[in-house]
Amino acid sequence: MASKSFTLILLILTTFLMAQTQAQAPAPAPSGAVNLTAILEKGGQYTxxxxxxxxxxxxxxxxxxxxxNSQGFTLFAPTDNAFQSLKPGALNDLSDDKKVKLILFHVTPKYYTISDLLTVSNPVRTQATEEEGTWGLNFTGQGGNQVNISTGVVQTQLNNALREKFPLAVYQVDKVLLPLELFGTTKTTHSSEAPSPKGSKSTPEIPSVGKAGGAPSPHGDKKDTNAANGRNVAFGLVVGLALICIEALH
Structure with a gap:
């Protein structure tokens, strides 16, 4: 009887350790490369x-x-016509730093579906966001699945999804999203450029995952559920082990 009880105890301990290991193991990172150039080239109007x-x-x-990336990205892609509709010299008057900021303003540090954008809390952080309330986008719904997007300078609609599959969503916009910080009423495209902030980089990188946007992972709930399940299994095994030990003592 004692030998059988000892064997059961070893078996339960082994199972307990395996359950703990699985519960603490990190979720696998998304696999497979996404070719953004191919996605835009297929659209045919994003040169x-x-x-x-x-x-x-x-x-x-x-x-x-x-x-x-565990959060994904969303890119709002202006068409060639959108760029051609800008005032003459609007892009050429921008410094390299500001061109980077303009591009980053079209990217959010999280994957959003159309449904997400209908109910998202405004303003939505972009990759250009430096502090709370700056370089943000505002989204509003207009019947059905129609989404309007506003920068404080321009307003347009999301007209077409070039890709809507995690980890990347790409949506067509018919206007260049001009940030208030660059194209607001106090700035003009033909005025002399203000000096870049001290220490700024000419080609700043997209903020690392977990730092930019402050948005939770779309799969975070699943990870929390798995961890909770692992803890519940472990607790049950410990209780079972205690009961077996009590029985063995009797």
């Missing part, structure tokens, strides 16, 4: 955007971080 993404080195940054 200017692709060039800006490459010139500012943000194309490489986005594609690289998507390989290990």
């Amino acid at each position: 200017t955007l692709i060039k800006l993404l490459k010139d500012t080195q943000q194309l490489t940054q986005i594609e690289s971080q998507l390989k290990s």
